Amino acid sequence: MARLPDFRQLSDNVRSLDRARAEAFLQAHWRLLVFLLVLLLLGGFSPSSGFTKFALLVAVWVTTLRWAQNEDRLEPLGLDLIWGRSFLMWRTDHGKRFIERMAQYGTVWRRFGDVGLVMVYGTMVTMLLLLVWQAFLVSSVPKSAAVSPKLMLGLPGINPVIPLGYGVAALAIAVVVHEFCHGILARVAKVKLKALGLLFFAAPIGAFVEPDEEEMIAMRRIDRMRLYAVGPASNITLAFLFALLFSWGMVAALEPAHDGALTASVMGDYAAGEAGLEPWMLLTSVNGTSIKSAADFGEELNKTWAGQNVTVQALDKGQPRSFDVTLDDKGSYYLQYYPDYYEPWMSGKGFLGVGVTDQAAVTEGLAHPAQDGWSLLRYITLPFLKLQPFPEHFTALFEPSGLPGVLPDGLFWMTANLFYWIFWLNLMVGMTNALPAVPLDGGFIFGDSVAALLDRLKRPVLSAERKEEITDRLVSALAILVVALVVWQLVGPRLIGTDVVFLQARFDSSAEEGWNGDSFEFDASSSVGGFVEWEWDFGDGITASGEQTSHAWDTGKAYYVVLTAKDADGRQSRAYQSIVIDQRSEGDGDVDALDGATETIATNPYIDEVRVEISVTGDNLIFSSSVTVTFSPPEGEVRQQSITVGSGNTQVLDWIAQGKVGDWTVELESEDFEFSYIVAWELDYRLSAE
Structure with missing residues (x-):
């Protein structure tokens, strides 16, 4: 009789087999799985997160490589996996x-290696201190401003600020120069080269020269340190040379194609942005007045007031355009965005909403970036400022001159862009490789430096094994520190970065409009944030303190009341409110026969309407007085009227005019006999243009 299979035993065997496979899989891939899990956690498992996308890229790339290696698909092609079976290496003898x-010029290369060691030591210390300094700043970085992982990778096509074409060309030059210099120093030291090749991680990320490992170990320590140093030193040297070519050769040859003020920035919610002005347009006139420079623009705009309609002429990519703009209020802008720089005189002034500079200032900063720290910082960060490659807005502003000017315009700008990216990527490659973290060149140099110091120690006496152990531990510890500091730039702000502290200064006013001399009450008790100090600025040179206060204005105008509230930690918040003050003012006097008098009043921005009542009384006991009254606005129609008033009699003239900023005058002139007068002004202000 046939026996039935033991299904329980079969099930146990299957489970044992599955467990063994799972254990083998985890043992082979646990580092990759942990790395992917960390990336997913950083990305919050969100499909749209850059961390999640990078995790998917890593998973697909590494899985494909390991499958290909297991299937023996790589070796026949001269390919191999290194560094955790995650990076692909291609070897060649070319x-x-x-x-x-x-390598025949051995003396020259040895001296360059010595200089390179000094350069690498300096760069190593600078970069390490910079990373430590940045680590301490992490807690002050807002969580929303944490660095994207893409920006930490200097790979064209992945890093969004590196253009693909220029980036690939410049990176290829940087990598080839770096590795060939390693190879040359190896041959100068008579070390055999086994192969040359390229490294890939989803894309080409580097090149390599592979010296014989045993001969490398047997090299003199100083020769080995030179070999490692020339890689980053050659990149830094090449970066310096191409910076000179870019700055002194290309940018210095640029001449402004037109006069004007360059719009370096445009605020989208203000007049310029709403009218269609864009960055890197050249402003050539305001209301028909020619603009030659940024100073001209500022001077002309300070003659305008908020609500005024002006016409702005500009060059857009070399083509003339006209913009009709209703100006905003300069004081309001500064109060909202730059309250520390607000001054009362700004209120009522016209504001276009652009930041301007001179064309020469732009090229001067690029041609001589070492003149100050800010110029150097701008020079290095041109890609983040969207000025590299040079955009069309920029290229239309300048004309090449001198020897570089013989190049066709397109070729000139392509060459300038390529020079900059060769500088930029060589600098990044050189500085990165100088970091004291194995497998970077700086890590190996640091290891040999530690070993050399230990050899010089006379006490305590250490065995060769002990020295090697100490060296390995120090090198590993520093490498872990460097990696941790770099990762901390990504993770730190997301973990301990600043949360937005909700501080909101608020205040209520007893009214928003009134007459000069009226008292207004202000109360800041509705503020949120635990404030302990309150400072008030009423826009007329008068200040006050306290949670509640009051104020009266003497002169009509649209004022901004500014409250600065501070908490116990010195953090502050500002609030502001416009108060419209209409003005009543009166002047009187006695005028002798054949004499005259003048009454003048000044109006401020936001003036809407001017009303004047002129009362003239005859003072001669016998004869009537003939009086000529002239009413003059700052610009426009002058009104004049002659009246005759008998002794003790009064005539009243009422005139109303649309408000204009400037001096208004009433002139009264006696044609024969004496008289007295009263001139009563009423100035009505409005907050915005109709």
Whole structure:
């Protein structure tokens, strides 16, 4: 009789087999799985997160490589996996002849290696201190401003600020120069080169020269340190040379194509943005007045007031355009965005909503970036300012001159852009490789430096094994520190970055409009944030303190009341409110026969309407007085009327005019006999243009 299979035993065998496979899988891939999990946690498991997308890229790339290696698909193609079976390496013998020819100049290369060591030590210390300094700043970085992982990778196509074409060309130059210099110093020291090749991680990320490992170990320590140093030193040297070519050769040859003020920035919610002005347009006139420079623009705009309609002429990519703009209020803008720089005189002044500079200032900063720290910082951060590659708005503003000017315009700008990116990526590659973290060049140099110091120690006496152990531990510890500091730039702000502290100064006023001399009450008790200090600025040179206060204005105008509230930690918030003050003013006097008098009043921005009542009384006991009254606005129609008043009699003239900023005058002139007068003004202000 046939026996039935033991299904329980079969099930146990299957489970044992599955468990063994799972254990083998985890043992082979646990580092990758942990890395992917960390990326997913950082991305909050959100499909749209950059961390999640990068995790998917890593998973697909590494899985494909390991499958290909297990299937023996890589070795026949000269390919191999390194560094955790995650990076692909391709070996070749091409380039060895060139290295051999260059290695003939051994003395020159040794001296360059010595200089390179000094450069790398300096860069190593600078970069390490910079990373430490940035680590302490992490807690003050808002969580919303944490650095994207893409910006930490200097790879064209992944890093959004690096253009693909220029980036690939410049990175190829940087990597080839770096590795060939390693190879040349290896041959200068008579070390055999096994192969040259390229490294890939989803894309080409580097090149390499592979010296014989045993011969590398047997090299003199100073020769080995030179070999490592020339890589980053060659990149930094090349960066310096191409910076000179870019600045002194290309940018210095640029001449402004037109006069004007350059719009370096445009505020979208203000007049310029709403009218269609854009960054890197050249402003050539305001209301028909020619603009030659940024100073001209500022001077002309300070003659305008909020609500005024002006016409702005500009060049857009070299083409003339006209914009009709209703100006905003300069004081309001500064109160909202730059309250520390607000001054009362700004209120009522016209504001276009652009930041301007001179064209020469732009090229001067690029041609001589080392003149100050800010110029150097702007020079290095041109890609983040969207000024590299040079945009069309920029190229239309300048004309090449001198020897570079013989190039066609398109070729000139392509060459300038390429020079900049060769500078930029060589600098990044050189500085990164100088970091004291194995497998970077700086890490190996640091290890040899530690070993050299230990060899010089006379006490305590250490064995060779002990020295090697100490060196390995120090090198590993510093490498872990460097990696941790770099990762901390990504993770730190998201973990301990600042949350937005809700501080909101608020206040209520007893009214928003009144007459000069009226008392207004202000109360800041509705503020949120635990404030302990309150400072008030009423826009007329008068200030006050306290949670509640009051104020009266002497002169009509649209004022901004500014409250600055501070908490116990010195953090502050500002609030402001417009108060419209209409003005009543009166002047009187006695005028002798054949004499005259003048009454003048000044109006401020936001003036809407001017009303004047002129009362003239005859003072001669016998004869009537003939009086000529002239009413003059700052601009426009002058009104004049002659009246005759008998002794003790009064005539009243009422005139109303649309408000204009400036001096208004009433002139009274006696044609024969004496008289007296009263001139009563009423100035009505409005907050915005109709």
